[in-house]
Amino acid sequence: MASKSTTRPLPGRQQLSKEFIAQHQRARIIAALAQESSEQGYQQVTVADIVSRAGIARNTFYENFRSKEDCFLATQEFAMNEALERVVTAAGELEEWADRVRAGLTAFLGYVTEEPALARTCMVEALSAGPAAVERYEKSQQAFVSLFRLGRDVSPHGARLPETLEEAIVGGVFWIVYHRLAVGEVAAIPELLPELVEFALAPYLGAEAAREVATRAA
């Protein structure tokens, strides 16, 4: 598998690009923070814990982040982007709105289940990690709000649905997932799919049609 851009020699041990190393280090630090936070709680975690888990020098940590808080916010940003990308990719492939919601929720629950440490850090530990983290947590819900909002176009009573409906639906979905993560029931999260799909679709399509989509085989 030779690289196509042949202007540079293949990277050997000494020649990995600085950029590559930096990105790799950053990813390791983020993963370490998530692991440590989900195991002992963000407040207890020290920079020393992160450094030793990531297997890097303390200096390297401070080359990447100003502080533990800074690193936490970067972790949140990283996980939010990843989760969002998966949701958008999954939902974007489909035509019907109800199917897109279902696919988006499937992708979201999938991400949370695959990355329980990151998910716990962003959805549980974030709430006790200071106002900036709480604000980001709140913001992370906004992307889902716009996905759900499209349901108004296909709903027979879309025009008279309450203005805040999407915010409430997303808040409810996040709360359910948050709660499972908080009590450590990660394995139960994928099973929530039909319930959450039904909960999210019912206000637009009615209970019956919502259940039909929710219980449909994937």
Added chain:
Amino acid sequence: MRDPANQSVDSPEYPPELARLPPGRHGLPREFVSHNQRERLIAGLAEAVAENGYAGTTIAHITRNAAVSRRTFYEHFASKDECFIAAYDTVMTELRQRVGEAFEQEDEWPRAVRAGIAAMLEFLSAEPHLARLSMVEALVAGPVVVERYDAAIQSLVPYFAAGREGLSKEILAGLSPTTEEALVGGMVSLISRRIFADRSDELEGLLPDLVEFTLTPYLGSAEAAKVARA
């Protein structure tokens, strides 16, 4: 002299922990004074947190507001955290009581839900400082408080679950076991986001939306809207 801006905080039916008692000599029995000091400290913390946020609040802020000595603070609480937990519990007890009373005053469940939500919004918008303490600052005050916050939210589930009574089998079959949890989570998220953004003035306006949102799974969209906009 009474602070007119603080009228509601001084009203007689207000729980003593949240009312400001005039400091000074009063010749009251020791036990009463001690209890009273605790209440003043809790009120002092609520005030300090409103001004400085939880992280920015110091014990000096609290004792100054409560007009007691630092030593007195430590006779009652081991730490700022402990004092915060006492304040949080006091606010939640009051909120729960108000919601419960409002709920009980109605005979029909949909109207009881409406009354309960209205009571909650009324309390939170009348007391923006306490609203902030219980819905925003509680989240940054450490795992112990976050756990209590979770429990407080989950404690709202039975009010909604009561709506299952008397529903037809068909409707019940469509209500998943997590329906109430999701409704409560959605409701609280709407409320706390406004408090977080210092938009407490919008809280009472949320009433119809929240009522419609929470009743829809049980009554259907049209009927829920009718109760909500009545």
